[in-house]
Amino acid sequence: MKLRIGALLIAAVAGIASMSTDLEATAADDLKEAIDSFYTAIEAGDAETRIGLLADDVILIPNHWTVMQGKEVVAESFRRGAAAVFKLKDRSVVRMEVSGDLAYTVNSYFYTYHAPDEPEQWHKTKNVHIWRRNASGDWKLAVDIWNSDVPIEQFANE
DSSP: OHHHHHHHHHHHHHHHHHHHHHHHHHHHHHHHHHHHHHHHHHHHTOHHHHHHTEEEEEEEEOTTSOOEESHHHHHHHHHHGGGSEEEEEEEEEEEEEEETTEEEEEEEEEEEEEOTTSOOOOEEEEEEEEEEEOTTSOEEEEEEEEEESSOHHHHTTO
16 A cells, blocks of 8 residues: 555656756747747837747847837837837847746847948847746746947947
């Protein structure tokens, strides 16, 4: 009898662990989908899709700029910049971690941001994104911080 109970407990724990691993894998897949949507929207110049992926209390910490807080404040910034060309290339994920309803990514990439009649100027940079899953199960960008890879001495000459 004790052996059967022990075997049942081991099976139950193994089942729970397996379910937990499956849930984490699904969360990571869903997060990757949200991230792909975010970067696809950047490439397409689709500010509204980017805005839809923001948490209501999003914090944006741009390079050489002031902190922006709240979806409407950040949305207005995205909409103001919609006429500019904003493209990325050579993006690589340095790290991605998911724990429950929170996740973060560290990315490295080149970007250009310029008026449509100006030439591309590619800049090496990196970012950290903190993503939070809402009650509906959707991943939303909660914190976005980025900065240049260019040493400050060189940056003054750009």
